[in-house]
Amino acid sequence: MSPIRMIILGAVAMILGACTNMVPREKLPYPLTNETFGDPTKVVSIPLPVIATSPNEGATVGALSAFLLHNAKDEVSTLLAPQINYNQNFGTTFSLYGAFFPRPDRNWELNLSKSTKINEDYELRLRDKSLLEGKLETNAFFYRLSDGSARFFGFQSESRKANETNYADQELGFTVSAGYDIVDKLQLVVGERIRKVWIAQGAVQNLPYTRDRFSNAEVPGLDGFVAHAQKLALVYNTLDSRDMPTRGLYAKAAIEWSARFLGSDAGYRHYEAETKGYFPFADARYISVVRLAYNQTLGDDVPFLERSILGGENTLRGYGRNRFIDSSYLLCNLEERIRLFRWSVFDVNTDWELAPFIDLGAVMESLDKAKTKSFEFNPGIGFRAVVRPNIVGRVDLGVGKDGPAIFVGLGYPF
Structure with a gap:
């Protein structure tokens, strides 16, 4: 059949x-x-x-x-x-996706997926904020994946559509973190992650294989790599909900370092800063959302998948995942979430939302070398089905210079 x-x-x-x-x-x-x-x-x-x-x-x-x-x-x-x-x-x-919310301060997610050709994805996410009278939040993410659709176009200066290549991104790893509320609304987070990456032949036959077009000398990490990194972050959070915020502010500043003596194939540092704001109007029927983010990666021979990356359903929605790669990025997302109506579908109360958005971002060697012509402007529209208090289904249509892109998935993009 x-x-x-x-x-x-x-x-x-x-x-x-x-x-x-x-x-x-x-x-x-x-x-x-x-x-x-x-x-x-x-x-x-x-x-x-x-x-x-x-x-x-x-x-x-x-x-x-x-x-x-x-x-x-x-x-x-x-x-x-x-x-x-x-x-x-x-x-x-x-595939089988599962989400479990036994209590407001604890949830788990799993995803099991297997294709007949190349692709597979096995994930488990755990979150718990019930320890130490709710002051300690623990998170864990374990995964094994093979993505035969991965693309590489070159770094920023040569990232043109004509340079598009395909490969299979095969990974095994985990991320764990613990965040402690040092004062009200302010959390100190420490984290650890290990990532093992293999690069193999992809599944898209009409594109050249990345390793046939580029060498490891040109693109560090193209022969595969291991990353072992530790993170330290400060998070300020006044959001009224973790999964479906309608009001409040969120700000994060983080540093992550990877060292050869701990098993990484290269030594480098990530610096990250992000702010998000949610501003409701008309009893939260309209919610204006803005995000600003900056990321910088410093070091020698940093693997290409460990650098600062834009593109995909959560950053520049007019492009596919990992479309732009360099040592830094600057990103701005603006979105207006409009509740059109509430409707019960199969005995499930659902909010139906329309979300026009603008994504603006660019990668660059460093912030002082940012050029206006490097910024990508991606307008678009989103359609959301929201089952409170924790489930969002979405379809986002974004437009970039390569044409339109459509993403279907779960959860808000930010």
């Missing part, structure tokens, strides 16, 4: 199975449910088509079914979303 036919039959089957059920809690063991759920538990299944395209991956079609488990307050506290997709570059992909 062809992949397209399998997906069509799968979509039909899920649509026919759409419903709301009350399921005995004993049939939904931890972590699907916990003491905050009622018995029986309300389970809503929502079938959805998957139609997506992005500059790196190309067109993807498929189907998913989202299973939303409601706690005793009728809030979505667990989300499971199995799906099957087809993409001509990666073949058929089977």
Whole structure:
């Protein structure tokens, strides 16, 4: 049976199975449910088509079914979303996404994905802010991935569309951090990460392989690399919600260093500064959001994927991921989140939002060498389905000099 036919039959089957059920809690063991759920538990299944395209991956079609488990307050506290997709570059992909929110100060996410060609992604994210009377926040992220759609265009001075190449980014690593509230609204964060990267043949046949066009001498890290880095940061946060803020300010200043004697293939430092502001109007029906960010990487022979990078669904939404790479970047995002209406879909209360945006950013060797002509101006429009207090589905359409880009995913971009 062809992949397209399998997906069509799968979509039909899920649509026919759409419903709301009350399921005995004993049939939904931890972590699907916990003491905050009622018995029986309300389970809503929502079938959805998957139609997506992005500059790196190309067109993807498929189907998913989202299973939303409601706690005793009728809030979505667990989300499971199995799906099957087809993409001509990666073949058929089977995946399972899960998000668990057992309490406001604790959540987990997992993603399991395997394609018939090259691509795979296994992720686990953990967050807990229940320790030391809520003053200590711990985060952990473990992953193993292979992305056959990765692109490299050269560094800023030679980053032209004509230089586009493809490779498979294969990685294994983890990131852990602990943040302590030293005073109200101010947190000191220490972190540790290890990243092992292999560069292999990609999945996009109509583009040259990156290692055939560039050498490791030109592009450090093209033969693969190991990064072992430690981070120290200060975070000021007055946001009214971690996942869905409507008002407040967020500011972060961080330094991260990587040393050869601790196992890294190169010694370098990252400096990062970011501010975000959320300004509500008309009882939060309109929320103006602004983000300013600066990143700088200093060192010799810094691997290309460890430098300052722009492009993709969370930075410059008119381009694919990792479109622009150099030693520094400057970024500004402006977005107006407009709640159009509230609507109950399959017994789930949902806010439907429109979000016109402007992304403006550039990479450069250093800030004093920034040139006006280097800045990319990406206008666009976003469509959001918001299930409070913690789930956002989004589609963002951005326009850059290479043409339009469409991103489909979960969570706000910032």
